[in-house]
Structures are given as C-alpha cells and as structure tokens.
Amino acid sequence: MKKAVLNFIGLFFCLSLLGQAKKPTLMVVPSNEWCTQNGYMMEFDNQGTTELLPDFKLALQTNFDLNKVITKIGGLMAEKGFPLVDLSASISNLERSNAMNRAVQSKNSGALIVETPLDMLKRQAKSDIILEINWKLISNGPKKTIDYYIRGIDAYTNKQIADGGGAEKPSFAAEVSVLLEEAVLSNMDNFAAKLQTHFDDLFANGREVTVGIQVFENAKNIDLETEFDGMELSEIINDWMAQNTVKHRFNKSNASAYFIRFEQVRIPLYREDEMPMDTEDFVRNLMRFLRAAPYNLTSKIEQRGLGECILIIGNK
Amino acid sequence: MKVKLIVLAFFCLLSFVTAEAKKPENLKYDIECVGNGAQSTYLVKVWVYGKASQITSDVLKKYAVHGVIFKGYSGRNGCTSQKPMAQSPVLEQERADFFDAFFNNDRSYAKYTTEVDGTTERVKVGKEYKIAAVISVSKELLRQDLEKAGIIRGLSSGF
Numbered sequence: 493m494k495k496a497v498l499n500f501i502g503l504f505f506c507l508s509l510l511g512q513a514k515k516p517t518l519m520v521v522p523s524n525e526w527c528t529q530n531g532y533m534m535e536f537d538n539q540g541t542t543e544l545l546p547d548f549k550l551a552l553q554t555n556f557d558l559n560k561v562i563t564k565i566g567g568l569m570a571e572k573g574f575p576l577v578d579l580s581a582s583i584s585n586l587e588r589s590n591a592m593n594r595a596v597q598s599k600n601s602g603a604l605i606v607e608t609p610l611d612m613l614k615r616q617a618k619s620d621i622i623l624e625i626n627w628k629l630i631s632n633g634p635k636k637t638i639d640y641y642i643r644g645i646d647a648y649t650n651k652q653i654a655d656g657g658g659a660e661k662p663s664f665a666a667e668v669s670v671l672l673e674e675a676v677l678s679n680m681d682n683f684a685a686k687l688q689t690h691f692d693d694l695f696a697n698g699r700e701v702t703v704g705i706q707v708f709e710n711a712k713n714i715d716l717e718t719e720f721d722g723m724e725l726s727e728i729i730n731d732w733m734a735q736n737t738v739k740h741r742f743n744k745s746n747a748s749a750y751f752i753r754f755e756q757v758r759i760p761l762y763r764e765d766e767m768p769m770d771t772e773d774f775v776r777n778l779m780r781f782l783r784a785a786p787y788n789l790t791s792k793i794e795q796r797g798l799g800e801c802i803l804i805i806g807n808k
Numbered sequence: 809m810k811v812k813l814i815v816l817a818f819f820c821l822l823s824f825v826t827a828e829a830k831k832p833e834n835l836k837y838d839i840e841c842v843g844n845g846a847q848s849t850y851l852v853k854v855w856v857y858g859k860a861s862q863i864t865s866d867v868l869k870k871y872a873v874h875g876v877i878f879k880g881y882s883g884r885n886g887c888t889s890q891k892p893m894a895q896s897p898v899l900e901q902e903r904a905d906f907f908d909a910f911f912n913n914d915r916s917y918a919k920y921t922t923e924v925d926g927t928t929e930r931v932k933v934g935k936e937y938k939i940a941a942v943i944s945v946s947k948e949l950l951r952q953d954l955e956k957a958g959i960i961r962g963l964s965s966g967f
Contacts, residue, residue, distance in 0.1 A: 571948060660886060679888055682889070
C-alpha cells in the first residue's frame with residue numbers, strides 16, 4: 493500500500509514537471525546607437541558590401557558602465573526568477589563554433605547563408621528575448637542627468653514587446669555609474685510588468701513566427717499549384733497551417749505558384765512530447781506531413797534566425 | 809416578559825453598534841514618490857486625511873503599503889511613475905478575506921515598512937488634519953509574499 497502511494501506521488505511529480513512551460517531566456521545587449529556613440533563598431537563584410545556592426549566583445553572588455561548595467565539588470569531579473577543569458581559567455585561560444593557553422597551551412601544548402609553577428613549571437617545563445625539598453629549622459633552646467641532606455645525585443649519576430657526608461661533626476665555630485673544604477677532600479681518594475689503582458693499573450697495565443705514555402709528550381713513537375721485529389725498543394729498547406737496553429741491564427745501575406753509567405757503564425761509553445769517547440773520543430777512537422785502519402789514530397793528546411801524557417805519543396 | 813424582551817433587544821443593538829465601531833474606518837490618502845530608494849524598496853510620502861488622533865505612525869505605514877499595492881504613484885521629483893502591484897482594479901474586493909486580515913487583523917503590512925525619522929508633517933485642513941510621513945516600503949519582499957499567497961502573479965508564473 494505504502495509503495496503504491498509513493499509510486500502515485502512520484503508519477504504526479506513527474507507529470508507536474510512535464511506540464512511546466514519552458515522559461516523564455518533573456519539576454520542584455522547594448523543598442524546599436526550606444527555602440528556607435530561610444531565607438532564600439534566594427535566592419536563586417538556582407539558579400540562584398542562593408543557594413544558597420546556593433547562590437548559587443550570590445551564594449552564588454554573595456555566599458556565599466558556597460559558591465560555594471562548588465563550586472564545590475566541580471567541581478568534584478570534573477571530576483572524575479574529570470575536569470576539572464578550571459579552576453580560575454582555567448583560571444584566566446586560563438587567565436588568557437590563560428591567557422592564550423594559556416595562550413596556546415598555551405599555544405600547543406602550549396603549557397604552562402606548570410607547572417608549578421610547579432611543573428612548568429614541570437615541563434616547561438618538561443619535567447620528568446622533581447623533586452624536592448626541605451627543611455628546618454630546629459631550635462632547642464634554642473635548638473636548631470638542620465639537619459640536611460642531599455643526595450644525588450646522578441647528574438648523570433650524582432651518586435652518590441654516591452655520598454656521603459658526616461659530622463660532621471662539631475663544630480664550635482666553623483667558618479668555616472670551611480671546615476672545609471674538608480675536609472676536601472678527605478679525603471680525595472682514597469683518594464684517587468686510589460687514583459688508580463690507579453691508572457692500572458694504567449695500563453696494564450698502561442699509564439700509568433702514566420703514560415704516560408706518555396707520550390708526548388710530543379711523540382712520535377714512540382715510547384716504549389718500541383719493538384720492532389722483535386723486540391724492544389726498551396727490549399728493543402730494552408731489547411732495544414734489552419735489545423736496546426738494556435739486558435740488557427742496565421743496570415744498568408746504573399747503567395748505565387750512557387751512561394752508562400754506565412755506571417756504572424758502562432759505556433760504552440762510545446763511539442764506533443766511536452767518539449768518546447770521552436771520554429772524548426774513546427775516546420776519539420778509540415779515536412780513530415782508532405783513526405784507521407786499521398787504527397788510523397790521531398791523537402792528541405794532552412795532556418796533563418798530563431799523566428800523564421802523556410803521549407804523548400806522538391807529536393808534535399 | 810416584556811422587560812426581558814426589551815433588555816435582550818438592547819443588548820443585541822449594543823453588540824451591533826460595538827461591532828460597527830470596531831470595524832476600521834477607511835481614510836482618504838494620497839501617495840507620492842520622494843526619491844529612489846535603495847534596491848528593492850520604494851521611498852514614498854503618504855498623506856492621510858482625518859482626525860489627528862486617528863492618524864498614527866502605524867496608520868501611515870498601512871496606507872503606504874495600500875498605496876503601493878493598489879494605487880501606484882506618478883513620477884515627480886525625478887522619480888519614475890510606478891504602476892500598482894495589483895494587476896486587477898477589483899483585486900481588493902475579490903480577495904477581501906486576505907486583505908482584511910493583511911491590513912486589519914494580522915497587521916502583516918507592518919513588516920514591509922520603515923518610517924524615516926523626522927519626516928512627519930501635519931497640516932490642518934478645515935476641521936480635520938492631513939498628516940504625512942516618508943515611508944520606505946520593501947516592495948520586493950512584499951511582492952514575493954503576495955505572489956506566494958497567490959494574490960498577484962509573478963513574472964515567472966506559469967513557467
């Protein structure tokens with residue numbers, strides 16, 4: 493009897509753990525504007541075009557105030573049960589695996605995949621939400637004011653989901669780092685309240701992502717107008733999306749015989765096995781559906797950042 | 809028999825009046841920010857309106873906590889506006905049992921507050937007074953306790 497009760501308690505505990513949602517991960521990064529103003533930019537060769545991009549590594553190695561703000565935000569978020577993904581550790585990991593990743597991508601796709609360092613960082617750190625910070629010291633005679641802003645960006649959609657900040661109380665004597673600490677402290681609660689609204693939306697309506705459907709140039713007699721049992725392939729995919737999105741929510745933003753673009757696709761937070769679902773998992777389910785009879789279609793998945801996946805039909 | 813009934817009715821009435829008198833009166837109050845407190849605290853000034861004898865230090869602390877939970881405050885003196893902790897405007901009515909004990913019977917609010925010495929102000933307004941003090945409210949501790957009691961939802965609730 494005692495054994496049966498213990499088994500029941502154990503089973504209940506395991507089920508309750510399985511039912512828990514994966515906590516979104518958060519990472520703090522300085523904004524592009526802050527990096528530009530403080531000289532932390534680097535040149536990036538984007539297929540022959542030189543672009544300026546933020547140099548997070550240099551900023552972290554040399555800027556005391558940035559480190560202090562990140563540490564402070566990290567402490568406050570940990571108090572609320574959300575430890576942050578460490579930016580500097582993520583950069584180190586990124587550097588280690590970068591060369592290997594590029595080689596793997598080229599081999600699979602036969603073409604170069606272009607990703608900015610921030611995209612690579614998002615993919616590597618798998619951070620769901622980026623907390624972008626920016627501040628400026630304004631001096632008015634002997635008085636100093638910090639104008640501080642923080643905004644939360646959903647890494648899946650690049651949409652702003654929370655914001656906070658503003659000009660703080662002027663001070664004659666306080667150090668910049670002290671003013672910054674005050675600014676972080678006084679703006680965190682309102683920011684957290686807005687994050688809470690976003691999380692409520694995630695629970696109610698699922699995660700928002702973008703899904704693309706394309707057809708390989710060398711696909712044999714297949715395009716999105718090909719018919720199966722009197723239904724065009726685009727209709728079949730559309731029905732699958734309706735059946736597999738949360739509350740049937742998705743938006744077909746553009747389509748032709750060779751491509752479809754679905755935006756604002758609300759995918760469930762979990763797979764059937766209760767593990768967290770990402771965009772690739774969702775599109776992989778569609779790939780399996782199309783691989784089965786009567787369609788028997790071969791296709792390939794290309795991931796573009798955390799929140800976008802493309803399914804290319806007709807080849808591997 | 810008649811006399812007995814009159815005496816019984818008198819005691820019933822008396823007990824009713826006494827119970828009503830014991831029920832704490834809700835006073836009018838205003839809450840404002842006076843600066844950024846130390847980490848995990850709000851530094852607020854609370855003004856309570858009523859008879860001078862009613863407004864003790866304890867009452868000021870009670871309304872400081874009440875304000876942080878249900879009112880929030882607007883930004884001034886270089887402060888940032890703070891929203892109330894309560895996510896619903898009718899939370900106090902919905903969880904009346906909890907808040908009645910919290911503010912009246914158990915006086916649990918007291919452990920989250922510290923009055924700043926020498927900050928009491930007293931102004932006569934007509935027949936009554938408005939009395940203020942600066943109170944430091946341990947908002948993080950308060951929030952955590954309200955989350956544990958299931959009164960408000962935390963950022964990590966549901967995960």
